[in-house]
């Protein structure tokens with residue numbers, strides 16, 4: 703059954719716009735001569751006359767009649783997707799109770815390329831890939847993973863003091879079961895005293911309290927140590943404000 707040339711041409715013109723959201727104009731010679739034939743058409747975006755095969759535009763491929771403009775639009779889409787990808791990683795981690803935030807270096811360059819974030823659980827930067835977090839379900843932070851912090855296991859919120867250095871430290875660690883890594887033991891070897899501890903049923907609760915305390919300490923003007931007292935992998939340390 704032959705397609706009416708007028709109908710065939712109109713379908714083609716409509717598809718040019720529908721496939722791309724851009725404008726195309728008929729030129730001399732723009733006519734339907736068969737489904738597998740090329741049809742000249744003006745791409746208004748770049749001013750070039752393109753000659754796509756009708757079938758590729760109207761058929762299931764839904765091609766862009768202008769490959770040059772299609773590539774440009776594709777580039778814009780990928781950049782947009784980069785923002786979406788970054789936000790998706792942040793959202794997925796937030797839903798899992800592993801909050802992360804952007805840093806000035808946060809950039810997405812592909813599903814398997816590490817993206818820098820700030821891990822809000824340990825205040826260290828981390829570099830998960832989109833693929834690992836979103837597709838594989840891996841955690842975002844190597845530091846947290848290294849110490850195997852389990853958000854669902856019993857967790858203690860500890861308060862440590864180093865009298866010589868005049869430092870105090872608040873952090874969380876899973877309650878040590880036999881053979882498990884004990885972060886507090888590491889600190890006590892370095893001269894810290896464990897002054898108090900509160901045990902929570904889950905790491906999630908302990909972490910919420912810890913982050914609350916850190917925020918209040920910052921609001922009170924205490925300086926939360928950036929690097930100095932972070933060995934080994936302290937969640938943070940605060941310098942007590944001078945009372946004088």
Ligand SMILES: [Zn+2]
Pocket residue numbers: 745746747748749750768769770771772
């Ligand atoms: Zn074009």
Ligand SMILES: [Zn+2]
Pocket residue numbers: 821822823824825826828843844845846847
């Ligand atoms: Zn972390």
